[in-house]
Every structure is written in structure tokens, then in C-alpha cells.
Amino acid sequence: MGFYLVQFLTGLSDASALFLVACGLSLIFGVLRIVNLAHGSFYMLGAYIAFSLIAYLPQGAFFFWTGILLAALIVGLVGVILEVFLLRRLYSAPELFILFATFGVVLMVQDLSRWLFGAEDILGQMAPGLEGSIDIMGTLLPQYDIALIVIAPLILVGLWLLLNRTRWGILVRAATEDREMSSALGVNQTWLFTTVFFLGSCLAGLGGAVQLPKGGANLLMDLNMIAAAFVIVVVGGMGSIPGAYLASVIIGQLNSFGVLIFPQSTLFLMFLAMAVVLTIRPHGLFGEIEAEEHAAAQTAGTVLKPASKKVRLLGLILLILIFVLPVFVGQFTLVLMTEIALFALVSMSLYFLMTGGMVTFGHAAFFGGGAYSAALLVHHLQTPMELAIFFAPLAVGLLALIIGWFCVRLSGVYFAILTLAFAQICWSVVFQWAEFTGGDDGLLTIWPSKWASEKIVFYYLTMVLCIGGILLLRFFIFTPFGYTMRACRDSALRVDSIGINLRRHQWLAFAIAGVFAGLAGGVYVFSKGSVFPDEMAIPRSFDFLFMVLLGGVETLFGPVAGSAAYTWLHDKIARFDFWQLAIGCIFIFLVVAFPRGIAGSVHNRFGKFFED
Amino acid sequence: MPADSQDIMLKVEGLNTFYGKAQILFDMVLEVKRGEVNVLLGRNGAGKTTTLKSIMGIVAPKSGTITFKGKAINGLPPFKTCALGLGYVPEDRRIFSRLSILENFEVGKQTPREGLEPWTPERLFELFPNLGERRHHAGGTLSGGEQQMLTIARTLMGNPEMIILDEPSEGLAPVIVEQLAQTIQRLKSEGVSMLLAEQNLNFARTVCDRAYIVYLGRTHHESAIDNLSQQAYEKYCAL
Numbered sequence: 003m004g005f006y007l008v009q010f011l012t013g014l015s016d017a018s019a020l021f022l023v024a025c026g027l028s029l030i031f032g033v034l035r036i037v038n039l040a041h042g043s044f045y046m047l048g049a050y051i052a053f054s055l056i057a058y059l060p061q062g063a064f065f066f067w068t069g070i071l072l073a074a075l076i077v078g079l080v081g082v083i084l085e086v087f088l089l090r091r092l093y094s095a096p097e098l099f100i101l102f103a104t105f106g107v108v109l110m111v112q113d114l115s116r117w118l119f120g121a122e123d124i125l126g127q128m129a130p131g132l133e134g135s136i137d138i139m140g141t142l143l144p145q146y147d148i149a150l151i152v153i154a155p156l157i158l159v160g161l162w163l164l165l166n167r168t169r170w171g172i173l174v175r176a177a178t179e180d181r182e183m184s185s186a187l188g189v190n191q192t193w194l195f196t197t198v199f200f201l202g203s204c205l206a207g208l209g210g211a212v213q214l215p216k217g218g219a220n221l222l223m224d225l226n227m228i229a230a231a232f233v234i235v236v237v238g239g240m241g242s243i244p245g246a247y248l249a250s251v252i253i254g255q256l257n258s259f260g261v262l263i264f265p266q267s268t269l270f271l272m273f274l275a276m277a278v279v280l281t282i283r284p285h286g287l288f289g290e291i292e293a294e295e296h297a298a299a300q301t302a303g304t305v306l307k308p309a310s311k312k313v314r315l316l317g318l319i320l321l322i323l324i325f326v327l328p329v330f331v332g333q334f335t336l337v338l339m340t341e342i343a344l345f346a347l348v349s350m351s352l353y354f355l356m357t358g359g360m361v362t363f364g365h366a367a368f369f370g371g372g373a374y375s376a377a378l379l380v381h382h383l384q385t386p387m388e389l390a391i392f393f394a395p396l397a398v399g400l401l402a403l404i405i406g407w408f409c410v411r412l413s414g415v416y417f418a419i420l421t422l423a424f425a426q427i428c429w430s431v432v433f434q435w436a437e438f439t440g441g442d443d444g445l446l447t448i449w450p451s452k453w454a455s456e457k458i459v460f461y462y463l464t465m466v467l468c469i470g471g472i473l474l475l476r477f478f479i480f481t482p483f484g485y486t487m488r489a490c491r492d493s494a495l496r497v498d499s500i501g502i503n504l505r506r507h508q509w510l511a512f513a514i515a516g517v518f519a520g521l522a523g524g525v526y527v528f529s530k531g532s533v534f535p536d537e538m539a540i541p542r543s544f545d546f547l548f549m550v551l552l553g554g555v556e557t558l559f560g561p562v563a564g565s566a567a568y569t570w571l572h573d574k575i576a577r578f579d580f581w582q583l584a585i586g587c588i589f590i591f592l593v594v595a596f597p598r599g600i601a602g603s604v605h606n607r608f609g610k611f612f613e614d
Numbered sequence: 615m616p617a618d619s620q621d622i623m624l625k626v627e628g629l630n631t632f633y634g635k636a637q638i639l640f641d642m643v644l645e646v647k648r649g650e651v652n653v654l655l656g657r658n659g660a661g662k663t664t665t666l667k668s669i670m671g672i673v674a675p676k677s678g679t680i681t682f683k684g685k686a687i688n689g690l691p692p693f694k695t696c697a698l699g700l701g702y703v704p705e706d707r708r709i710f711s712r713l714s715i716l717e718n719f720e721v722g723k724q725t726p727r728e729g730l731e732p733w734t735p736e737r738l739f740e741l742f743p744n745l746g747e748r749r750h751h752a753g754g755t756l757s758g759g760e761q762q763m764l765t766i767a768r769t770l771m772g773n774p775e776m777i778i779l780d781e782p783s784e785g786l787a788p789v790i791v792e793q794l795a796q797t798i799q800r801l802k803s804e805g806v807s808m809l810l811a812e813q814n815l816n817f818a819r820t821v822c823d824r825a826y827i828v829y830l831g832r833t834h835h836e837s838a839i840d841n842l843s844q845q846a847y848e849k850y851c852a853l
């Protein structure tokens with residue numbers, strides 16, 4: 003009995019940090035309409051900064067808590083810097099680009115933290131006066147857990163008072179409903195945004211700082227937390243702070259008891275909880291139905307045209323070049339080209355989804371899923387390469403059907419977040435279930451069949467599969483199915499009202515995209531000879547998104563051009579020690595400088611030349 | 615300063631506004647003198663709302679000048695326009711439905727303006743007794759007429775010297791329209807200038823001084839409302 007009670011209290015104390023981070027995220031989203039992916043990074047910074055401050059300040063309870071609060075404030079200031087110098091320039095840019103810029107910040111904070119605080123996991127200091135444990139019916143519970151259990155409701159009440167009893171809070175709630183109107187009533191939105199961002203970031207920092215004595219600090223905290231916070235916000239209902247608390251408690255309990263039942267992956271239980279809630283209440287426990295205006299499609303506006311004669315000619319030249327390339331270059335370039343082709347196929351499948359208004363942040367789950375399906379078949383069943391490559395896309399198609407079933411119920415940012423959360427869950431299953439998947443060590447020696455083991459043969463095999471896949475996706479885009487998808491993107495309501503089953507359409511598209519990404523993954527694993535969980539991780543999803551954006555969302559050539567540019571760039575940069583920092587900077591720079599993507603900009607400037 | 619420029623509250627000259635590549639307003643001109651209540655008459659889609667939003671700074675005009683109390687306000691964000699004393703009552707009311715009436719007022723609150731008796735919730739409840747009874751109710755629970763009163767009251771909390779009202783009578787029951795006309799006349803008697811957009815000619819006749827006929831994004835015809843030629847009205851405004 004005591005054991006279960008302690009387990010329950012542990013879950014409640016785990017919920018605290020989750021709640022602090024999630025309610026900050028929710029608050030920022032409510033007012034700024036920005037999903038700040040760097041929010042998890044702020045949580046991580048909170049932990050590192052608190053650690054450094056506490057180590058620097060004198061001993062004692064007073065200085066300990068001062069350190070925690072100071073850390074939260076410093077993180078809040080970092081948030082202000084981000085808002086004022088970066089986000090403010092981007093408010094009129096498409097949502098997706100803003101997300102991108104914030105992901106650039108995630109990468110930068112990753113490397114900066116590694117540089118400043120080291121790569122080793124850090125054990126947090128104990129809170130003075132709360133080092134001991136209390137005995138609950140024979141089971142021990144750390145005293146600090148009690149402190150954590152108390153903190154979350156205190157913050158909940160404090161926030162409630164702030165939002166309901168102060169002028170600032172009223173302005174925040176007004177802006178959450180209608181920013182334009184509150185601006186026309188004389189409220190300076192710029193100032194309001196900055197203060198909200200400050201508070202939200204402080205809360206993330208505080209979350210990281212208060213969990214320090216319990217969980218310490220490490221470099222995986224940021225993405226783990228952002229995925230968990232998304233789940234909480236989606237389960238609790240976007241913008242609802244009590245909802246965030248309730249969801250945090252539910253997730254905290256699942257973590258705490260889940261370990262007993264299903265030690266491989268507690269995140270998997272999170273998935274189940276989310277699935278149940280979203281099936282019953284698509285907008286979360288306390289969420290309200292979003293007004294249509296907020297879900298406006300961002301990529302709308304350009305009409306995709308079938309390729310003109312000149313573009314076709316260009317494509318043909320490219321094909322010939324690809325065919326004769328092996329005569330002129332060495333193995334190294336062939337391997338790079340193979341990789342580019344595979345990524346181009348994944349990007350194209352992502353682009354295909356985006357033409358239907360479905361911007362997924364979890365495409366790596368499909369790519370990595372394909373890679374792991376093939377690798378697992380080879381590793382456990384000694385399946386030959388041909389069969390493994392055949393089954394990988396089918397397995398991923400099935401996965402996509404399952405994930406898609408939930409995701410297509412939502413749209414816009416909600417959709418994006420949900421896909422991200424699912425991908426993180428897939429990653430965690432692969433990462434944690436080491437007996438089956440090899441865990442962090444990956445699966446090795448997955449080599450092609452004998453006939454394809456020459457690099458040049460594998461190059462041609464890849465090219466045939468990828469070019470075939472890309473052309474097939476292109477073909478889909480110009481079928482009635484493709485036109486309906488674009489109609490779904492541009493006006494979901496109208497499509498629904500003329501009797502087209504929107505969800506089923508999107509669901510099918512999701513599965514198709516999954517199949518092609520899975521195919522690329524299946525081939526990829528044989529080209530590398532191994533697979534690691536990184537292929538499924540969130541940064542991978544962003545690689546693909548970035549390839550599409552780099553190429554520009556307005557042209558069909560975009561994804562291919564983007565993959566080539568990005569893979570080449572990555573190949574050059576990844577040799578440096580702090581390359582994520584560089585990539586992060588480049589992300590941010592490109593988003594600020596070319597809000598239409600590179601191919602989009604070229605298209606703008608030279609578009610006339612390519613018309614018939 | 616020329617003698618009469620004191621009297622001009624709002625002056626719009628050569629206003630051109632675009633949505634994307636589509637030009638909506640073409641060299642729009644209009645003027646409101648201090649204490650005057652003027653109206654833009656025109657069919658749906660004529661460009662009335664776009665004109666009013668351009669004045670407020672909610673959409674950015676491409677060219678043209680907008681002067682308010684002798685000060686150029688084009689390019690200013692809405693909150694600054696509002697702070698100068700120009701209030702805005704939007705066409706679709708846009709009350710904050712999850713905020714109570716008092717909280718809606720709080721959003722509109724601005725510092726008092728010299729020479730004007732500041733509006734307080736109590737003074738507003740005298741003007742709109744219905745709202746007083748439901749001051750703690752959420753905006754979303756009010757009836758259409760009450761919501762229209764709330765948007766006006768909320769804008770008054772900013773102590774504006776001039777108010778822009780976009781089709782205030784639209785969708786209201788005749789009794790409520792009458793009440794609205796009285797409110798507008800009362801505000802006018804307190805010296806508040808106003809610019810309305812309307813499609814309801816009878817309503818406009820009861821409250822307005824001068825009328826501009828807006829057709830396809832241009833000001834086509836300007837006259838005192840009593841002299842408005844029936845011919846011009848029918849040509850450009852009637853359906």
C-alpha cells in the first residue's frame with residue numbers, strides 16, 4: 003500500500019516540471035500563436051544555469067532557492083532576446099518558417115550547452131534542508147518530492163490570479179481571442195508579446211531548475227521535454243492552464259506507474275493516453291474548438307502547374323547527368339549522390355503531404371521506420387535485401403495508417419505537434435527497447451545482397467527506385483486525388499461541404515507519403531550498412547522539412563534541389579565539432595533572408611524564363 | 615496654421631489600398647470636421663470596411679495621406695492611432711467572448727483626454743443600462759444588440775475624440791437600431807466626431823450630416839445627407 007502511495011506521489015512530483023514547461027508553452031502559443039520549439043531548450047538551460055548558480059552561490063537554503071529563481075529569470079531574459087531580435091521579424095512570415103527559426107535555436111542551444119557545460123550528464127545539488135526522506139507506510143519518499151508536489155499548484159493558482167485579476171492578465175486573455183481587435187483598442191501588442199514570452203520562458207526555466215535536485219541536467223532534456231510538453235498541451239487542450247495541470251498529472255502518473263508495467267517505454271504509454279483523449283475529445287480535455295481563421299493554410303496562394311517544356315528539358319538533362327555521372331566521379335561522390343537521391347525521395351513525400359496542407363514534424367518516424375523495418379528483418383530473420391526493401395515501405399505504410407488515424411483529425415499547428423509527438427514516441431521505443439532494436443548502439447552489418455554490393459550498382463539501384471518514386475509522387479500531385487488534396491489545404495470547410503470525405507483523403511495521403519519515405523529508409527539502411535536511433539529523432543524530421551523549405555514550397559523541383567543543397571552542405575559542415583551551432587545559424591539566416599525558400603526565390607527571379 | 619484646419623478632424627487624400635495584388639481602394643478621399651457625423655454609403659464589397667481599416671492602420675495603405683487632428687497617421691499601427699483618440703467599432707463586433715463586460719471595458723481603457731470627461735464603467739452603464747445588469751457576464755453570452763452596445767461602450771473607454779463605426783445597425787432589430795441612433799446622437803451632442811459605414815439609408819439619415827457614396831473603391835459623390843440625390847444613391851448603392 004505504502005509503495006503505491008509513494009509511487010503516486012512520485013508521479014505527482016514528476017508532474018510539476020512538466021506542468022511548468024507545458025503551461026509556458028501554452029501561454030505563448032495562446033497569445034503569440036507561435037509554437038516555440040526552443041521551449042524545451044529553455045527548460046534545459048534552466049537546469050544548467052541553476053546548477054552553475056547554486057555551485058557559485060554560498061551554501062544554504064536561501065541561496066539555493068535564490069539560485070533557482072535567478073535561473074528562471076535569466077532564462078526569461080534569454081527568451082526576451084529571442085523574441086525581440088528574431089521572432090519579431092518573423093510574425094508576418096508563414097507559421098512554418100517561424101517554427102523553423104525556433105528549431106534553429108534548439109540546435110544552437112544544444113551546442114552552446116555542450117560547449118559551456120560539457121557533454122557529461124550532471125547530477126543536481128540537493129536542496130538544503132530537504133535532503134532526507136520521509137517514511138510513508140514503510141516506503142521512503144524524498145522530501146524534495148513533497149516540495150515539487152507543492153510548487154505546481156502554487157504556480158497554477160498564481161497564474162490564475164495573474165490572468166484573471168490583473169490588467170495584464172485581461173490583456174493577455176483578450177489577445178488570445180483577437181489580437182487585431184485588442185490592438186485597435188490601443189493595446190500595444192509588441193510589448194504584450196514580449197512580456198508573455200518572458201513569462202513563458204521563465205516558467206520553462208523554472209521547470210528545469212526545480213527538477214535539478216531530482217533529475218539533474220543533460221543534453222537530451224530539451225527534445226524529450228518538448229515532446230512531453232506537446233503531449234500535455236494537446237491532451238490538456240491548447241491554451242488551457244488548468245488543462246495543462248490535469249494532463250501533467252495524468253502523464254506524471256503514467257510515467258510513474260508505467261515503469262512497473264512496461265519498462266521499455268514510458269513514452270509509449272503517453273501515446274496511449276493521448277490517443278484515448280484525442281479520440282474522445284479532439285481538442286483536448288479543456289480545449290475549445292479553434293476558430294477557422296487561426297488554422298489558415300500557409301502554403302496556399304500558388305497554383306502548381308505541370309512542368310513546362312523547358313523544365314522538362316532540364317529534368318531530362320539532369321537524368322542523363324545522373325546516368326553518366328559514375329564514369330566521371332569517385333566512390334565518395336557516388337555515396338553522397340546516393341544519399342541525396344534517397345533524401346530527395348523523402349523530401350518529395352513530405353512535400354506531397356504539404357500540398358495537402360499537412361506539414362508533419364515527424365517524417366523521420368517514417369524514414370527511420372523504413373530503415374529499422376529493413377534492418378530488423380535482416381537482423382532477426384536474415385531476410386534478403388530485396389525482400390527487406392519490399393517489406394519496409396509496407397510496414398511503414400501500416401505505421402502511417404495508425405499514426406495518421408489520429409493526426410488527420412487535427413489541422414495546422416495541432417497536426418504538426420501531434421506528428422512530432424508520435425515521432426518522438428517511435429524514437430523512444432527504438433532507443434529504449436535495446437534487446438530488440440539494439441538501442442543506442444543501433445543495428446550493424448546490414449549489407450546489400452552480393453549483386454548490389456558494388457557502390458556503382460547500388461547507385462543505379464537507388465536512382466531507379468528514387469527517380470521512380472519521385473515521378474510517381476509527382477504524378478499523384480496532378481491526379482484528381484492531388485487536386486482534391488490541394489483543395490483540402492486551401493479550404494477544408496468547402497471541401498467538406500461538397501461531400502468529399504476530407505479525413506479519409508488526408509489519411510490516405512499520409513499513408514502514401516509514409517510508404518515512399520519508408521522505401522527510402524529501407525534502401526538507406528543498406529547503403530550505410532547500419533542504422534541508429536538518430537534516423538528517427540526529431541532533428542532528422544527537421545532535416546527533411548528544411549530540405550523542402552530550402553527548395554521552396556512553391557515549386558515541384560524544390561524538394562529535389564533542397565535535398566541536394568542541404569545534403570551537400572551538411573556533408574561539409576558535419577566535420578566541425580560544433581556543427582549544430584552552424585546549422586542552427588544557417589537555418590535562422592535562411593528563414594530571415596529567404597522566406598520563400600531558395601528555389602522559390604529563383605523561381606521568382608527567373609520564373610518567366612521557364613514558362614512556355 | 616490655416617484657420618479651418620483646426621476644424622478638420624480627419625482628412626483622407628488619394629488613398630490606395632491593396633490586398634495582395636488586388637487593388638481595392640482607388641484614390642479615396644474624404645473628410646470629417648470636428649463634431650460632424652459622416653457616413654460612407656455603398657454596397658457590399660464597395661470598399662467601406664477597407665477604407666475604415668486603412669484609416670485605423672489595421673491594413674496598410676500603399677499610398678495616400680491620412681491626417682487626424684492635423685497629424686499624419688498613415689503607417690501607424692492601430693494601437694497608436696487609437697492612442698491619438700481615434701476609436702474603432704468593427705463591423706462584426708468582435709467582442710472578447712470569454713471576457714466579462716467589465717473586462718472588455720478594461721481592454722479598451724485609455725488614459726483620460728484633456729477637455730473630455732473620462733468615460734468610466736459607471737457612466738457607460740447609465741448610457742447602456744442593459745450592460746450594467748450583466749457586468750460580470752461573459753461577452754459571449756450577450757444578445758446581438760447587447761454585443762453591439764458593448765463594442766461601442768468598449769471603444770468609448772478609450773475616451774476617443776472621434777469614432778469609426780463599421781455598419782453598426784447591421785443585423786439589429788428595429789427597436790435596437792432606434793436605441794443605437796439615440797446613442798449616436800447623444801455622443802454627437804457631447805462633441806464626438808464620427809465616421810460611419812452604412813447600407814441602411816434611413817438610419818444614416820437620422821444620425822448623419824454628410825454622406826460619401828463609395829462605389830468600386832472610389833468616392834463617387836459627396837453631399838449633405840439631406841441633399842443626397844436619390845438618383846446617385848440608387849445608381850451606386852441600391853441593390
Ligand SMILES: Nc1ncnc2c1ncn2[C@@H]1O[C@H](COP(=O)(O)OP(=O)(O)O)[C@@H](O)[C@H]1O
Pocket residue numbers: 633636638656657658659660661662663664665
Ligand atoms: N482580406 C481580404 N483579402 C482579399 N480581398 C478582400 C479582403 N477583404 C475584403 N476584400 C475585398 O475587398 C473588396 C472590398 O471589401 P470591403 O472593404 O469589405 O467592402 P464593404 O465593407 O464595402 O462591404 C471586396 O471586393 C472584397 O472581396
Ligand SMILES: [Mg+2]
Pocket residue numbers: 659662663664705780781
Ligand atoms: Mg464591410
